[in-house]
Amino acid sequence: MILKRVEVIEDDESEIMEAVRRMSNRYDMVVTSGGIGPTHDDITYRSIAKAFNLPLVLHKEAFALMKQLSKPHPNQPNFNWDEDSPALRAKLRMVELPTDASRPLDEQFLFPCKDMWVPVAVVNGNVHILPGVPKLFEKLLDGLTPYILPRLADPEGRGIARVIISTPLPESAVAAYLAELAERVEPKGVKVGSYPRWGKKRNTVTLVGRDKAYLESIAPEVVHYVKGRLVKVEGEDDEDEGAF
Amino acid sequence: MILKRVEVIEDDESEIMEAVRRMSNRYDMVVTSGGIGPTHDDITYRSIAKAFNLPLVLHKEAFALMKQLSKPHPNQPNFNWDEDSPALRAKLRMVELPTDASRPLDEQFLFPCKDMWVPVAVVNGNVHILPGVPKLFEKLLDGLTPYILPRLADPEGRGIARVIISTPLPESAVAAYLAELAERVEPKGVKVGSYPRWGKKRNTVTLVGRDKAYLESIAPEVVHYVKGRLVKVEGEDDEDEGAF
Structure with missing residues (x-):
């Protein structure tokens, strides 16, 4: 693979929309990093959905995995997965994903690491949305290898x-x-x-x-x-x- | 000043042209780094000139400054500034700059550091072309401060x-x-x-x-x-x- 461009942009909807549309059209594979947490400044899913006119839809399997794999936080002792609360709504934002009803769902949502609930949403066929935490980003990117290898011009990946x-x-x-x-x-x-x-x-x-x-x-x-x-x-x- | 975007791109003419045109139109100030040396892979001046349909013109003052401030290289003992040679032609590439005859020349070529012959070419009114060597880049960027301050919304530069x-x-x-x-x-x-x-x-x-x-x-x-x-x-x- 040839790395063609790295862009560092701020948490700004119009910047994200412009960059992701242009790069999705111009390159074979796009990877984003960051902005998919539970707080108000995490606007990547929403901005990318908007860039491609897609709705955000709750991904039930990802939510089920989140419930199963998340450890209770010591400073959130009263958290209840089955009762509406601001904290639950914040967590749900992490599994409400840009969803294109016209494409197969199993191509849009990848779970490359069996021990992680964080999905890799794939938008417009080539935009891969990853978290910004370096350890998670690296682990998921490594996990994408089997999905990417068959698409390479040199699938043996002999490299450079x-x-x-x-x-x-x-x-x-x-x-x-x-x-x-x-x-x-x-x-x-x-x-x-x-x-x-x-x-x-x-x-x-x-x-x-x-x-x-x-x-x-x-x-x-x-x-x-x-x-x-x-x-x-x-x-x-x-x-x-x-x-x- | 708000930093809106950082882009890292390869030495590829079409990539440079696309990035510099888009950013010049979208942002108040654009700074490029690298690709302005004497070798074949230094294509920034040429690519940016092409992006804005400008010719490359020898900047005589920059060339005079280069001759005056460059120290002879110990491994280039026979170099002669007054005789055509491949080495002289390579050096000339560093002072053949994108030039817009319709704009004042003193706004297109800045020399912010008195002890450096490297010019800052300013293309399309806001694209500032700087070298990639970190020490030179930093020194020239610092040197641009007096040119930039008057254009800031907050000229006192109280910052963030x-x-x-x-x-x-x-x-x-x-x-x-x-x-x-x-x-x-x-x-x-x-x-x-x-x-x-x-x-x-x-x-x-x-x-x-x-x-x-x-x-x-x-x-x-x-x-x-x-x-x-x-x-x-x-x-x-x-x-x-x-x-x-």
């Missing part, structure tokens, strides 16, 4: 390889060569990157692509022309420069 | 105040009160935030606004209803919970 070359030359001295190289290797799916390192004596050149063997076959040529050396991590050969 | 309240209650228990509070204080320009803290015993409620005295006048009420306490920094009162 990267070769890193450290060069003592200034960027302007390697620019012409790298431009020529980038054009030559582009048909092989290789991207050439050049990263200045401010206040350091060596800059970084990268080769990124799916074909690791090909990357490694061109690396010696690049090392030669940029008078560089292969490194595993940017900056690992800084120590021979003396103190700064 | 924040009151932080730690609460032992779960979000669902405070949701109804916070919703009522948020609606009540919204006309006073106050935003109420609620942030769950996963794996911690206390959550965070925030009051954010320009009128610090007003925020402090409502804080005791909020402390009372969420059974909380005022803190300076989120989590500072975690230590009384024992080890996790």
